[in-house]
Amino acid sequence: MDDNKPFPVADPEVERIRGVYARYDADPSTRAKWDPRNRANALMREEFNSGVLAILAHAGLRVSEVRILDVGCGSGALLHWLVQSGAQRHLLYGVDLREDQIELARANGPGINLLCADARRLSFAEHFFDVIICNNVFGSILDRAVADAVATEVRRVVKPRGLIVWCESRYRNLWNPNVRGYTSGEIRRCFPGCRIELRSITVLPPLARRLGRFTPALYPMLARIPFLRVRYLGTIRPEPPK
Numbered sequence: 001m002d003d004n005k006p007f008p009v010a011d012p013e014v015e016r017i018r019g020v021y022a023r024y025d026a027d028p029s030t031r032a033k034w035d036p037r038n039r040a041n042a043l044m045r046e047e048f049n050s051g052v053l054a055i056l057a058h059a060g061l062r063v064s065e066v067r068i069l070d071v072g073c074g075s076g077a078l079l080h081w082l083v084q085s086g087a088q089r090h091l092l093y094g095v096d097l098r099e100d101q102i103e104l105a106r107a108n109g110p111g112i113n114l115l116c117a118d119a120r121r122l123s124f125a126e127h128f129f130d131v132i133i134c135n136n137v138f139g140s141i142l143d144r145a146v147a148d149a150v151a152t153e154v155r156r157v158v159k160p161r162g163l164i165v166w167c168e169s170r171y172r173n174l175w176n177p178n179v180r181g182y183t184s185g186e187i188r189r190c191f192p193g194c195r196i197e198l199r200s201i202t203v204l205p206p207l208a209r210r211l212g213r214f215t216p217a218l219y220p221m222l223a224r225i226p227f228l229r230v231r232y233l234g235t236i237r238p239e240p241p242k
Contacts, residue, residue, distance in 0.1 A: 013143040014118060018097055020140070020178045033205070039215035040208035047201055047223075048167060049081055051233050052133065055165055059235070063087045066130035070094045071119050071154065072137040076105030079112050093129070095119060120149040127159045138190070139168040139179050151190040155238060164191075164236040170200065171230055182232065191236050198234035200226060 024030045034041055056063055064086045070078050073094030083089055089111035096102050102116045117123065119137070132154055141147040158164055166187065173179040182190075184198055203222045211218045222228050 013141065013146045014097060016142070017140055021098060033209065038209055039213075040203070040205070040211055040219060043215065043219050044202055044205065044208065048135065048233065049078075049085075051167075051201060052165055053085060055163070055233075055235055056131065059163055061130065061163075065091075067091045067128065068093065068131045068133065069124075069129045069157070070133045070135075071150075072096055072135070072140070073105055073114070074098075074101045076101075076109045076112065076114070078133065078135065079105065080109050083109065083112070093124075095122065120146065120153055122153055122157055124157045126156055127162075128157050130159055130162045131165060132158050132162070133165045133167075135165070135167040137168075138166075138182060142178070142180055148190060155191065155194075158238060160238055162238070165233075166196075166198070166236055167201075167231055167233045169230055170232045175206065184232065187232070187236070195237040195239050196234065198232045200229035200231065201233045202229060202231040204228050204230050 036042060036045075053063065056066070063082065066087075068082065068087065068091065070076075070093070073079055073096050076094055079092050079094050082092060089109070090113070092109075093113040093115075094102075094105055094109075095115050095117040096105070097116070097118060099116045102114050105112070105114050115123065134154065138147050138150065141150065154164055169179060169181045170183060171181040173181065184196070187198070188194075188196055201223075203219055207228070208215070208219060208222070
């Protein structure tokens with residue numbers, strides 16, 4: 001990692017994203033939506049986490065042996081969970097636009113490699129990572145040119161036989177204009193020539209969060225209904241489609 005590589009000059013899209021997340025953090029109602037004590041939020045998190053481990057296992061990758069980058073790592077919750085799942089701290093990396101979140105991530109995960117950075121210009125050598133995780137990253141970028149630049153940079157730093165783990169909304173968020181959805185076609189447009197495999201997960205959060213004490217019984221039932229599953233989880237591989 002080249003720590004001397006300059007951080008790109010801030011531009012309108014970077015400042016917009018920082019401002020959106022600052023408003024999220026300052027808004028009690030937004031924070032309440034993602035309260036970890038809500039059973040649905042816990043199930044959604046477990047669904048994603050177990051999905052990541054299943055993807056690695058299916059690819060024949062041991063979480064303890066691979067170098068992983070979490071793009072948009074926030075406070076490092078996913079990286080901390082990966083450590084608990086057997087990952088080695090020195091093989092874990094996280095980048096985020098927000099310095100305050102990187103500081104929290106450093107406090108939460110000592111020994112993990114963390115950097116405040118713009119994902120369009122990462123301070124890593126080509127083909128450095130076995131796995132790159134993009135969870136709720138591209139959906140936060142409204143400027144298509146910026147999203148394309150991030151996709152290009154992610155492809156640059158992943159190994160030719162490595163994989164990118166993708167998880168984003170597949171629908172436009174009617175409640176939040178600061179989030180965009182990605183159809184399978186739009187994902188393929190961002191990553192042309194790649195082998196892409198996707199499946200839908202995550203019951204519509206506004207519905208799931210209202211299930212209360214019935215969540216453990218009802219969430220799995222609702223998850224069987226395709227149109228209620230609002231996010232794509234899958235893999236993007238630099239190798240051409242078969």
